[in-house]
Amino acid sequence: MSKADNHDLTKDRLLDEAEALFARKGYDAVSVREITNAACCNLAAVNYHFGNKKNLYLEVFRARWIPRARRLQESFKKSLDGEEVASPRAVARALAEAFLVGPLSDEERFRHHQLMVRELSQSTEALELVVDEVMRPFFKKLAGMLRPSMPEESGTEHLMLNILSMFAMVLHFNFARAAVTRVTGREYTEAFKNRLVEHITEFSLTGLGVGEDLH
Amino acid sequence: MSKADNHDLTKDRLLDEAEALFARKGYDAVSVREITNAACCNLAAVNYHFGNKKNLYLEVFRARWIPRARRLQESFKKSLDGEEVASPRAVARALAEAFLVGPLSDEERFRHHQLMVRELSQSTEALELVVDEVMRPFFKKLAGMLRPSMPEESGTEHLMLNILSMFAMVLHFNFARAAVTRVTGREYTEAFKNRLVEHITEFSLTGLGVGEDLH
DNA sequence: GTCTATAGCAGGATAGAC
DNA sequence: GTCTATCCTGCTATAGAC
Numbered sequence: 001m002s003k004a005d006n007h008d009l010t011k012d013r014l015l016d017e018a019e020a021l022f023a024r025k026g027y028d029a030v031s032v033r034e035i036t037n038a039a040c041c042n043l044a045a046v047n048y049h050f051g052n053k054k055n056l057y058l059e060v061f062r063a064r065w066i067p068r069a070r071r072l073q074e075s076f077k078k079s080l081d082g083e084e085v086a087s088p089r090a091v092a093r094a095l096a097e098a099f100l101v102g103p104l105s106d107e108e109r110f111r112h113h114q115l116m117v118r119e120l121s122q123s124t125e126a127l128e129l130v131v132d133e134v135m136r137p138f139f140k141k142l143a144g145m146l147r148p149s150m151p152e153e154s155g156t157e158h159l160m161l162n163i164l165s166m167f168a169m170v171l172h173f174n175f176a177r178a179a180v181t182r183v184t185g186r187e188y189t190e191a192f193k194n195r196l197v198e199h200i201t202e203f204s205l206t207g208l209g210v211g212e213d214l215h
Numbered sequence: 216m217s218k219a220d221n222h223d224l225t226k227d228r229l230l231d232e233a234e235a236l237f238a239r240k241g242y243d244a245v246s247v248r249e250i251t252n253a254a255c256c257n258l259a260a261v262n263y264h265f266g267n268k269k270n271l272y273l274e275v276f277r278a279r280w281i282p283r284a285r286r287l288q289e290s291f292k293k294s295l296d297g298e299e300v301a302s303p304r305a306v307a308r309a310l311a312e313a314f315l316v317g318p319l320s321d322e323e324r325f326r327h328h329q330l331m332v333r334e335l336s337q338s339t340e341a342l343e344l345v346v347d348e349v350m351r352p353f354f355k356k357l358a359g360m361l362r363p364s365m366p367e368e369s370g371t372e373h374l375m376l377n378i379l380s381m382f383a384m385v386l387h388f389n390f391a392r393a394a395v396t397r398v399t400g401r402e403y404t405e406a407f408k409n410r411l412v413e414h415i416t417e418f419s420l421t422g423l424g425v426g427e428d429l430h
Numbered sequence: 431g432t433c434t435a436t437a438g439c440a441g442g443a444t445a446g447a448c
Numbered sequence: 449g450t451c452t453a454t455c456c457t458g459c460t461a462t463a464g465a466c
Contacts, residue, residue, distance in 0.1 A: 146423070199376045203422060
């Protein structure tokens with residue numbers, strides 16, 4: 001019993017600390033020593049539990065990142081339950097809310113987006129997991145929700161580009177915090193995050209909002 | 216003469232190869248040996264010319280990245296010369312065009328955005344340079360161009376969030392190529408890049424384009 | 431399952447010849 | 449300015465005791 005406990009706890013601590021460090025510094029900048037120190041266990045534990053460093057990285061995605069992405073999608077879905085039918089505005093707001101405020105702690109949100117951006121910009125094996133198991137199904141669901149509101153003539157590609165654009169904003173305001181803060185002069189307080197949710201919702205609905213005729 | 220020549224050529228080759236490698240793999244994943252091999256010079260050359268690896272990285276930004284960012288801004292400015300007054304549509308299109316088609320080769324565009332995203336998501340000393348010398352002034356200019364078209368009551372912050380959002384799209388469609396391709400099924404041909412320019416322009420102007428009443 | 435000890439190698443950096 | 453040779457640190461991974 002205490003054996004199994006130790007096993008699980010060590011493995012869990014390793015996954016947690018590894019994820020935090022990989023997110024903050026990137027795969028190559030983190031050493032196994034650093035991870036095992038942070039997890040208060042022995043250097044050899046990584047090789048025992050995961051075989052090698054790279055496998056630990058992949059396991060971080062399988063055991064931590066992907067489940068969290070699913071929780072985010074659940075949170076998104078719940079936001080929409082109140083609505084009789086998902087209007088584009090409701091979808092945009094629920095999306096922004098789930099990713100910018102949502103169920104995650106600040107630390108978790110940070111981890112999540114840092115790791116995602118690292119994979120998006122430099123695809124390793126983990127990107128396959130991320131795209132195939134999380135992004136594609138989620139985008140498909142979003143497409144289904146938005147399609148009824150779109151002009152008849154717009155195809156799936158148009159829809160996907162729209163979704164990718166909302167996604168780009170959500171991602172950007174999460175991972176480029178340092179730059180956003182430097183440019184706007186605002187820290188990521190609850191108030192500012194709510195302001196960002198408003199902004200993303202509006203921009204998704206009306207762009208710059210200059211009231212130009214629609215075509 | 217040949218001395219000075221050799222000096223400059225070696226230094227230039229180092230900067231070029233270093234930038235390419237840092238962009239593709241990230242700072243920590245690249246070794247000085249790898250760089251000097253690619254530049255066909257001796258291991259000690261990095262320390263001779265730049266002092267150390269980190270300084271070489273910073274010099275890549277000073278001597279390569281920032282000048283290229285200036286060229287992009289020039290290209291953006293030129294796109295707008297034909298217009299009597301810069302309408303929001305013209306600004307959005309010029310922005311998307313400069314960054315997605317623009318004056319850079321595919322390889323240069325790739326380098327540029329990879330390095331930028333690395334800095335945006337994990338600020339090192341180079342982020343200060345990037346934000347202070349490139350982003351902030353550029354955003355200020357954009358703000359000046361867009362302000363006349365905005366509703367009276369919207370302040371600078373609203374304007375900045377709008378600019379950051381356009382920027383987020385431009386950036387995203389450049390750095391997340393792998394994922395975009397995986398999701399849309401489209402490679403980054405000239406045709407698709409032009410399609411993206413259209414999309415970014417439209418999304419910037421009207422968002423999802425569902426024709427919702429403006430407020 | 432967890433530890434110590436260590437093999438074996440790659441990394442950044444430098445001294446000094448040319 | 450460029451080279452070779454080398455130092456020394458820190459890395460991943462493993463063998464083997466407990």
